[in-house]
Amino acid sequence: xxxxxxxxxxxxxxxxxxxxxxxxxxxxxxxxxxxxxxxxxxxxxxxxxxxxxxxxxxxxxxxxxxxxxxxxxxxxxxxxxxxxxxxxxxxxxxxxxxxxxxxxxxxxxxxxxxxxxxxxxxxxxxxxxxxxxxxxxxxxxxxxxxxxxxxxxxxxxxxxxxxxxxxxxxxxxxxxxxxxxxxxxxxxxxxxxxxxxxxxxxxxxxxxxxxxxxxxxxxxxxxxxxxxxxxxxxxxxxxxxxxxxxxxxxxxxxxxxxxxxxxxxxxxxxxxxxxxxxxxxxxxxxxxxxxxxxxxxxxxxxxxxxxxxxxxxxxxxxxxxxxxxxxxxxxxxxxxxxxxxxxxxxxxxxxxxxxxxxxxxxxxxxxxxxxxxxxxxxxxxxxxxxxxxxxxxxxxxxxxxxxxxxxxxxxxxxxxxxxxxxxxxxxxxxxxxxxxxxxxxxxxxxxxxxxxxxxxxxxxxxxxxxxxxxxxxxxxxx
Ligand code: ADP
Numbered sequence: 001x002x003x004x005x006x007x008x009x010x011x012x013x014x015x016x017x018x019x020x021x022x023x024x025x026x027x028x029x030x031x032x033x034x035x036x037x038x039x040x041x042x043x044x045x046x047x048x049x050x051x052x053x054x055x056x057x058x059x060x061x062x063x064x065x066x067x068x069x070x071x072x073x074x075x076x077x078x079x080x081x082x083x084x085x086x087x088x089x090x091x092x093x094x095x096x097x098x099x100x101x102x103x104x105x106x107x108x109x110x111x112x113x114x115x116x117x118x119x120x121x122x123x124x125x126x127x128x129x130x131x132x133x134x135x136x137x138x139x140x141x142x143x144x145x146x147x148x149x150x151x152x153x154x155x156x157x158x159x160x161x162x163x164x165x166x167x168x169x170x171x172x173x174x175x176x177x178x179x180x181x182x183x184x185x186x187x188x189x190x191x192x193x194x195x196x197x198x199x200x201x202x203x204x205x206x207x208x209x210x211x212x213x214x215x216x217x218x219x220x221x222x223x224x225x226x227x228x229x230x231x232x233x234x235x236x237x238x239x240x241x242x243x244x245x246x247x248x249x250x251x252x253x254x255x256x257x258x259x260x261x262x263x264x265x266x267x268x269x270x271x272x273x274x275x276x277x278x279x280x281x282x283x284x285x286x287x288x289x290x291x292x293x294x295x296x297x298x299x300x301x302x303x304x305x306x307x308x309x310x311x312x313x314x315x316x317x318x319x320x321x322x323x324x325x326x327x328x329x330x331x332x333x334x335x336x337x338x339x340x341x342x343x344x345x346x347x348x349x350x351x352x353x354x355x356x357x358x359x360x361x362x363x364x365x366x367x368x369x370x371x372x373x374x375x376x377x378x379x380x381x382x383x384x385x386x387x388x389x390x391x392x393x394x395x396x397x398x399x400x401x402x403x404x405x406x407x408x409x410x411x412x413x414x415x416x417x418x419x420x421x422x423x424x425x426x427x428x429x430x431x432x433x434x435x436x437x438x439x440x441x442x443x444x445x446x447x448x449x450x451x452x453x454x455x456x457x458x459x460x461x462x463x464x465x466x467x468x469x470x471x472x473x474x475x476x477x478x
Contacts, residue, residue, distance in 0.1 A: 041115075057088035105133040378467075
């Protein structure tokens, strides 16, 4: 492309120089013709004047030659009678010359009885000549002065050489200039091409170093912007893919966990059913015990499925779904009453410390779920005759904090972070014994997240644990 442009420029310049040269040569030869004509006319006039004074042809011609300073070869004077007879010639012997009536300038000067100019080849001299013939009526002769054209043609030729030399220098200069210019121009272009190829090979980290403010600089800047955008998009896609993969992993892990959790009670149920079916005479006491176990396992299955359904429902839930106005303190004592019987069975006392009125607008059922799960755990993992303390208070920035504290076995520090994970239990058999599913705290954490809050646990082994759930619930002064 650049090469073609370069060639185009060279051709244009050459054509221009050629045209200027041709015009110059044309005008120069025109000018030379005029000057020569003038010269011939002056010589002719001088010669005629000399003759008029009675001077001989030879002397008049010598005077002319002297004044006009030409050699005889270049400048020539001829006198021709009106019948064409050559009377005198400054170069040849007139007596030996043929009749000149056939010479165009002479015949037309005689015919018009004035001046005639002619450019032609002279057989006598053997060269291109310029002739000027003037008819003189008083002597009835034609005086012809002539000059060899080669004399001025030479200077025109040398001018042509100058033009050719100028053209050659121009070609060299333009070629060199064009070479460096195209190199300068094509360097960033080839860089751009290389960068584009890199990008097309999915490597978006490539950038073009550019400081120029011209079009190529603008293209480079646009290219860099594009590469940057592509790189960002690629990163986003990669991050999304990673997230998707994580999600996929979590899902399959969850499915595996659920299947495992379902399998244990089911195996147990089928085992007892098989035993009962295959035993012919079953002791009624044993039968009752077996049926109780089957019932417990069935309840566990029921609880597990309930918890799973709850989790998936919370995950799909919008934060503002099913909101209602209620007093949080009332809900806490209501939930405490609900679990009081279970606590009392183990001699555990639930203490609900004085609560400031906390009117809220929230999903009452979800908040109750948090409380049930926490209090239930506080009972399950408490010691015999232990204590449970409940409290709730408002914190800055529309946060409500629920506290559930127990005097139970506590949680070893290395487990504290993980107990909120699905199916994570510190002591699996203990959890199963108390009817746990391993999903309770996970449900609590998810509901808290729904309210832009969180759930944390503090614990001291052998002393007890404190669960704090923070929820963002704006003041609702009914
Ligand atoms: P689970 O159904 O097993 O109780 P959770 O998700 O409610 O499942 O709790 C997870 C684990 O955290 C429990 O198995 C238990 O080991 C531990 N944990 C929960 N609450 C308490 C608590 N108040 N005191 C001691 N350990 C607790």
